Amino acid sequence: xxxxxxxxxxxxxxxxxxxxxxxxxxxxxxxxxxxxxxxxxxxxxxxxxxxxxxxxxxxxxxxxxxxxxxxxxxxxxxxxxxxxxxxxxxxxxxxxxxxxxxxxxxxxxxxxxxxxxxxxxxxxxxxxxxxxxxxxxxxxxxxxxxxxxxxxxxxxxxxxxxxxxxxxxxxxxxxxxxxxxxxxxxxxxxxxxxxxxxxxxxxxxxxxxxxxxxxxxxxxxxxxxxxxxxxxxxxxxxxxxxxxxxxxxxxxxxxxxxxxxxxxxxxxxxxxxxxxxxxxxxxxxxxxxxxxxxxxxxxxxxxxxxxxxxxxxxxxxxxxxxxxxxxxxxxxxxxxxxxxxxxxxxxxxxxxxxxxxxxxxxxxxxxxxxxxxxxxxxxxxxxxxxxxxxxxxxxxxxxxxxxxxxxxxxxxxxxxxxxxxxxxxxxxxxxxxxxxxxxxxxxxxxxxxxxxxxxxxxxxxxxxxxxxxxxxxxxxxxxxxxxxxxxxxxxxxxxxxxxxxxxxxxxxxxxxxxxxxxxxxxxxxxxxxxxxxxxxxxxxxxxxxxxxxxxxxxx
Amino acid sequence: xxxxxxxxxxxxxxxxxxxxxxxxxxxxxxxxxxxxxxxxxxxxxxxxxxxxxxxxxxxxxxxxxxxxxxxxxxxxxxxxxxxxxxxxxxxxxxxxxxxxxxxxxxxxxxxxxxxxxxxxxxxxxxxxxxxxxxxxxxxxxxxxxxxxxxxxxxxxxxxxxxxxxxxxxxxxxxxxxxxxxxxxxxxxxxxxxxxxxxxxxxxxxxxxxxxxxxxxxxxxxxxxxxxxxxxxxxxxxxxxxxxxx
Numbered sequence: 105x106x107x108x109x110x111x112x113x114x115x116x117x118x119x120x121x122x123x124x125x126x127x128x129x130x131x132x133x134x135x136x137x138x139x140x141x142x143x144x145x146x147x148x149x150x151x152x153x154x155x156x157x158x159x160x161x162x163x164x165x166x167x168x169x170x171x172x173x174x175x176x177x178x179x180x181x182x183x184x185x186x187x188x189x190x191x192x193x194x195x196x197x198x199x200x201x202x203x204x205x206x207x208x209x210x211x212x213x214x215x216x217x218x219x220x221x222x223x224x225x226x227x228x229x230x231x232x233x234x235x236x237x238x239x240x241x242x243x244x245x246x247x248x249x250x251x252x253x254x255x256x257x258x259x260x261x262x263x264x265x266x267x268x269x270x271x272x273x274x275x276x277x278x279x280x281x282x283x284x285x286x287x288x289x290x291x292x293x294x295x296x297x298x299x300x301x302x303x304x305x306x307x308x309x310x311x312x313x314x315x316x317x318x319x320x321x322x323x324x325x326x327x328x329x330x331x332x333x334x335x336x337x338x339x340x341x342x343x344x345x346x347x348x349x350x351x352x353x354x355x356x357x358x359x360x361x362x363x364x365x366x367x368x369x370x371x372x373x374x375x376x377x378x379x380x381x382x383x384x385x386x387x388x389x390x391x392x393x394x395x396x397x398x399x400x401x402x403x404x405x406x407x408x409x410x411x412x413x414x415x416x417x418x419x420x421x422x423x424x425x426x427x428x429x430x431x432x433x434x435x436x437x438x439x440x441x442x443x444x445x446x447x448x449x450x451x452x453x454x455x456x457x458x459x460x461x462x463x464x465x466x467x468x469x470x471x472x473x474x475x476x477x478x479x480x481x482x483x484x485x486x487x488x489x490x491x492x493x494x495x496x497x498x499x500x501x502x503x504x505x506x507x508x509x510x511x512x513x514x515x516x517x518x519x520x521x522x523x524x525x526x527x528x529x530x531x532x533x534x535x536x537x538x539x540x541x542x543x544x545x546x547x548x549x550x551x552x553x554x555x556x557x558x559x560x561x562x563x564x565x566x567x568x569x570x571x572x573x574x575x576x577x578x579x580x581x582x583x584x585x586x587x588x589x590x591x592x593x594x595x596x597x598x599x600x601x602x603x604x605x606x607x608x609x610x611x612x613x614x615x616x617x618x619x620x621x622x623x624x625x626x627x628x629x630x631x632x633x634x635x636x637x638x639x640x641x642x643x644x645x646x647x648x649x650x651x652x653x654x655x656x657x658x659x
Numbered sequence: 660x661x662x663x664x665x666x667x668x669x670x671x672x673x674x675x676x677x678x679x680x681x682x683x684x685x686x687x688x689x690x691x692x693x694x695x696x697x698x699x700x701x702x703x704x705x706x707x708x709x710x711x712x713x714x715x716x717x718x719x720x721x722x723x724x725x726x727x728x729x730x731x732x733x734x735x736x737x738x739x740x741x742x743x744x745x746x747x748x749x750x751x752x753x754x755x756x757x758x759x760x761x762x763x764x765x766x767x768x769x770x771x772x773x774x775x776x777x778x779x780x781x782x783x784x785x786x787x788x789x790x791x792x793x794x795x796x797x798x799x800x801x802x803x804x805x806x807x808x809x810x811x812x813x814x815x816x817x818x819x820x821x822x823x824x825x826x827x828x829x830x831x832x833x834x835x836x837x838x839x840x841x842x843x844x845x846x847x848x849x850x851x852x853x854x855x856x857x858x859x860x861x862x863x864x865x866x867x868x869x870x871x872x873x874x875x876x877x878x879x880x881x882x883x884x885x886x887x888x889x890x891x892x893x894x895x896x897x898x899x900x901x902x903x904x
Contacts, residue, residue, distance in 0.1 A: 202745075
């Protein structure tokens with residue numbers, strides 16, 4: 105057995121042992137995850153099916169859009185897969201404790217790269233398949249294709265996933281190896297890159313198209329279609345392969361499958377050799393970072409001095425948490441990604457011409473944006489706010505022995521989370537409303553919901569985090585995946601639906617002319633009262649329970 | 660077996676190891692002492708090839724570590740102070756995995772596992788997940804698997820941390836027996852009484868520089884301190900220590 109086979113055998117064994125670990129998990133958690141997963145799949149399936157139905161109802165142009173939609177869909181997912189693989193590959197190659205262990209064994213660097221490629225592809229692709237399966241299922245149902253078609257398309261998607269993983273890992277390897285660590289050089293490189301992007305946008309050649317050019321017309325209807333229909337994109341090969349198989353063009357379909365597989369093998373070979381040549385040097389570079397002199401006053405120190413009006417214990421706890429966050433890039437980059445992608449989408453709403461849609465659609469998109477922002481806030485609070493008390497870990501006795509009361513500790517943690525969440529959510533909600541140019545009352549509703557959701561989710565996560573305190577675990581993911589973490593996520597999602605749905609239904613009925621303005625006003629006041637009540641209950645009850653639990657606790 | 664010639668290692672402006680020259684013979688139990696942050700773990704990582712020296716040369720069993728890194732892998736065993744273990748494997752599965760990595764025949768792995776697990780008292784825990792084991796038993800697991808491929812050189816960083824007296828005795832006797840059989844052992848510890856008892860030779864490093872090297876008696880002569888190792892260590896590692904050749 106060669107070392108690579110041994111590594112895969114070990115992975116298989118770890119996978120088999122997961123059954124044993126599954127038995128240790130709470131039943132509520134397993135049922136919740138299953139129900140949530142199935143609900144999500146069914147929801148996506150319904151959404152895609154009605155989308156295909158609406159497009160084919162449009163006639164010729166709709167059918168053409170469906171054809172190009174596959175390429176657009178795979179292109180977007182491919183970009184997200186590459187991005188996700190870059191992050192995962194960095195963690196698994198340069199931050200994993202397994203790497204020094206493997207480097208000391210008779211395993212070549214190329215073999216380590218291939219093993220980690222499989223790991224990153226698996227970690228980063230489950231979400232891809234969660235989106236692809238309902239999409240393909242809806243298409244197959246709409247076109248009345250056989251069940252086997254779904255299997256074939258999944259087969260075609262697998263090499264695409266591997267190719268994206270290979271590209272992501274390749275970018276990571278080269279970036280770690282070649283990006284200079286000398287800060288001025290890094291800034292100079294970033295500046296040059298930004299300048300090049302700006303120059304391209306300013307001076308790119310303008311392609312004049314005839315007005316009867318079909319792809320030009322399509323691109324006016326669905327932005328991005330021209331770019332994604334370029335025949336050298338792997339996403340286009342997958343899309344064309346799937347559509348060929350759908351039309352029983354087996355030879356053409358298998359040709360695209362073959363092209364994809366050949367590319368996977370070639371890039372995989374290149375990856376193995378590049379990994380063999382430059383992985384270890386890059387790894388050494390990441391292990392030998394010079395110790396940073398923190399004696400100079402940084403931004404946080406200057407910031408802290410401005411908060412001298414706060415009580416010293418309160419200020420100390422807040423800035424300790426902020427420093428720990430800032431000095432752990434893995435944590436804050438995850439947080440940044442949570443909201444960064446959503447911000448990018450909100451800022452591009454005008455480029456997508458959503459502001460020109462009819463009031464019904466505009467209203468629908470505004471409320472869908474509220475849902476998406478709140479859903480990300482739920483994930484963020486579950487991932488970062490819920491485990492913050494548990495992450496005090498075995499040093500919790502420091503707080504326990506200090507003159508600060510546990511109630512005060514809890515209040516400070518809640519306040520810090522709330523301030524951060526309020527700043528982010530209000531900013532994003534304001535951007536979404538401004539870009540869509542919705543009515544002022546919808547803007548106000550959005551901001552009100554964002555503020556209430558921030559308070560409720562932070563209260564819930566901080567309170568439940570104190571009730572289900574886990575000081576033995578140092579891994580935040582393990583803390584989050586316990587019973588308390590799952591309960592927090594379930595309640596957060598429930599609150600989100602209860603908070604937004606009444607307003608959403610009211611405005612939808614109003615834009616559909618099913619509700620008068622006066623009825624809308626009355627309904628709005630009732631919905632606002634409802635929001636106030638559920639927010640107060642969701643914020644105060646868990647915080648009170650958390651305080652009680654902390655006071656009764658022995659350390 | 661281990662040779663270092665004028666080895667230095669810098670992390671940016673900080674020089675962690677300064678001009679270290681050292682030669683350790685086959686079958687020698689060498690103890691490397693030093694205060695916290697003196698450069699002990701950096702030296703071990705340099706010797707394992709997990710760090711590259713900024714200058715100087717390292718040879719293991721006559722092989723240049725930088726040029727023949729892959730060839731030195733089967734010769735080395737390394738036990739860090741907090742070793743990496745696959746939490747979701749059982750000790751038995753972990754043992755088999757290491758056997759496969761080193762391409763050791765399965766029947767030999769089985770035989771070795773039986774004797775190693777008996778020696779380290781792991782039989783009752785052979786099929787528990789490693790994540791459920793206490794620190795002491797995890798240390799026993801890492802010792803059991805490290806000897807499987809019969810390394811010629813063993814590096815151990817703090818071998819006795821968190822172990823009960825029974826385990827300390829077990830590991831101390833094992834290290835001594837392995838050295839007698841020809842294994843070169845390079846270890847660091849802060850338990851000076853154990854170092855005094857166990858090591859053939861002792862090296863003391865302070866602020867990245869080797870300040871003393873020799874047997875206990877040679878250290879006494881070099882430092883002119885007639886006492887226990889602790890007295891010599893404290894004298895040599897005080898700020899601005901005297902350097903002896």
